[in-house]
Amino acid sequence: MFYLSEIEHTLRLPPHLLNLPLHEAIKGVLEGLFLDKVIANLGLCISLYDIRSIDGGFIFQGDGASTYTVHFRLIMFRPFVGEVIVAKLKESDASGLRLSLGFFDDIYVPVHLMPNPSHSEPDPENKNQVRWIWEFGGENYPIDGVDEIRFRVQSVNYPSIPVEQEQEAKPFAPMLVTVSSPLNFPGAFIFYFACSCGFILSYYPTLRAVL
Amino acid sequence: MGDHIYFDWMLCRLKANSGILTNFEVLDFLRSRGAAKDPTRVIAPIAPSEWKVYDYLEQSAACNQTRENIKAFSEECKKYNLATAEVINIINLRPSSVVEIDPLIEECDTRLGEGVEELVEIVVQVLPSPPNQMESDEGTGEQDKKESTDEQQTEAT
Numbered sequence: 001m002f003y004l005s006e007i008e009h010t011l012r013l014p015p016h017l018l019n020l021p022l023h024e025a026i027k028g029v030l031e032g033l034f035l036d037k038v039i040a041n042l043g044l045c046i047s048l049y050d051i052r053s054i055d056g057g058f059i060f061q062g063d064g065a066s067t068y069t070v071h072f073r074l075i076m077f078r079p080f081v082g083e084v085i086v087a088k089l090k091e092s093d094a095s096g097l098r099l100s101l102g103f104f105d106d107i108y109v110p111v112h113l114m115p116n117p118s119h120s121e122p123d124p125e126n127k128n129q130v131r132w133i134w135e136f137g138g139e140n141y142p143i144d145g146v147d148e149i150r151f152r153v154q155s156v157n158y159p160s161i162p163v164e165q166e167q168e169a170k171p172f173a174p175m176l177v178t179v180s181s182p183l184n185f186p187g188a189f190i191f192y193f194a195c196s197c198g199f200i201l202s203y204y205p206t207l208r209a210v211l
Numbered sequence: 212m213g214d215h216i217y218f219d220w221m222l223c224r225l226k227a228n229s230g231i232l233t234n235f236e237v238l239d240f241l242r243s244r245g246a247a248k249d250p251t252r253v254i255a256p257i258a259p260s261e262w263k264v265y266d267y268l269e270q271s272a273a274c275n276q277t278r279e280n281i282k283a284f285s286e287e288c289k290k291y292n293l294a295t296a297e298v299i300n301i302i303n304l305r306p307s308s309v310v311e312i313d314p315l316i317e318e319c320d321t322r323l324g325e326g327v328e329e330l331v332e333i334v335v336q337v338l339p340s341p342p343n344q345m346e347s348d349e350g351t352g353e354q355d356k357k358e359s360t361d362e363q364q365t366e367a368t
Binding site for chain 2 (some may be wrong): 003004005006007031035042047049071073075077080082084086101102150152
């Protein structure tokens, strides 16, 4: 889920930060620049891990600020394809589910990657949403907000910034993670729900038959 | 999160992948900056977005792990020839049964066969179980409680 990325960046240190020790000032500027932002193909920046070197400190003509070339490492959130992640359900609608990790919300399960077989029905509580129900072994298990769900990452995309957007369109997501149910057979999916509901014992014998 | 922007043109990347981190290592890094000790969340030098990551990791299986557990586990599972990604998945999720570990390993039957159950045993014994998993594991009786790891020292760095 997390990687370290080494980056070299030339940054301008504004003069009002000159009273701080250099390391702290640079750390502040870097955190303001990168924290909680998505870098294309590298992922979402979680944290500044360390600063390896700081060079420069030249002041260019006509400028009051000094310019440094900094070499540092960032902790990036970038799930790899095939990783299994634990997430909570955020929204569900006719085109699939949307999951959330707390710090990252753009995780989608499109309809064709939902556990098979399952169907949706309009949610009695919330007009715009549907509830997805998974059928297994003759029983229906609703996918609701209570359980923690484990999904496997299918792909991570970085769509380019749209030039125009319609009024009602979803807010632009610079990093989209598409996930699917982690298993080929339906048996273990219910097992993940069963874990959080606490009825492992009653379902395990059925799973052994499936396995 | 409404605040994400691109930064491709400004930086020169040296190494996109300078090393993969387990969830525990990120949690340990946040703890070393004071996350665990600050209930007000204002004093420690941690940004709000980092607090969200901290909350997520504290709820995952990484909250009870230690560096020693992870090293011991990676030593012990070398003989199964697992890919790094698979080992990382296992450490992050801490599966406690065959059904849970099966989706994490590609072609589990052909590569491990019966060894899967041994691997699950190793996971359960070496890696401590997260608090919410302990309740549901009680019924199956395979829980090997390691209370000493519950009070692990988080100031390793």
